[in-house]
Amino acid sequence: MTRTVLIVEDNELNLKLLDDLLQAEGYSTVCFRSGEEALPAIRRDPPDLILMDIRLSGLSGLDATRAIKGDLALKGIPVVAVTACAMAEDEQEIRAAGCDGFLAKPYSIDSLLAVLGRFLA
Template sequence: MAEILIVEDNEANMRLARLLLLNAGHSVLWAADAEAGLTLARDKQPALILMDIQLPDMDGLAATRLLKQDPVTAHIPVIALTAMAMKEDREKTRLAGCDAYIIKPLRYQELYQVIDTLLNTHVSPLA
């Protein structure tokens, strides 16, 4: 399966996402803030990134913009993970370069479906 990077500052959310990914057969990298996530993305080139939007210091939208502007990481699909469920929030994630959007709390079937779509077809559900 794929190596997936989770960028999440909440330990409980990180553990849940990690457990779901491991149960699906993926290997997992994780970072608790955007800077560490950017470094891991550049160095490890994961197949996909789960990006929390509300991170300390640099938020997930700013981090995604940096990833998508960098030729080394621009190809990596990014799934926004957020508790914000307004239509404008979905549009903000799309404009930042996120390829998909999942509202917390995570539901495993939705998570697996979005990951499979992005890994198998490289088509953005937000496009």
Template sequence: MSGRTILYVEDNEYNRKIVRQLLKRSSCRLIEAGDGETGVALAQQDLPDLILMDVQLPKMSGLDATRRLTTDALTRHIPIIVITSYALSGDREKAMQAGASSYLAKPYSPSELLAMVKQFLPDL
């Protein structure tokens, strides 16, 4: 068991359920936040090994949360995969400028997300 922790910051319960199911067979612990502020607080509290960050979030956008986490000495080492359904031209660049480690556009296949997670957590 790897004992890895993944934080998923997503306000849509259906999307959280899909990722929950996807990671159920892995050895990782999944923690979830429904808004950007809670996501930042959980990241600072639990120091997960990887963060999956939606862009469109209540209270604080995923890009603002990513900026906050990547400039905080406590959390800047944590890789963040930004996930968005608003995959417009320039969105990947905005995510990377905010400090994201990687970027994934919805809709994505479960295998695509799992492959991306394994890039950062190969022992999963």
């Protein structure tokens, strides 16, 4: 069974890199550049996992995660924060918003695949 990963990333290069890598690993991907675009799609067709950039323009990744985790139909979807903000207080804020995992940029392919394996095993 192919697993679907929804990627929310506002940087075009980072989005393409994640999309290409995940597809090469056999995942189905759905990509969005903003939380405002992603939320309706998540509600319409829930993915198996969400990779959420935290620093998005408009609706932040933290606010989008709070909306997902506040929805009874969606709260079980793992949300993994992908961010360049890797200080201890940043991780606390990310966890408090409801993110299930944390991936600091720049990340290695191995660490990305390990996170995916942890949540999609």
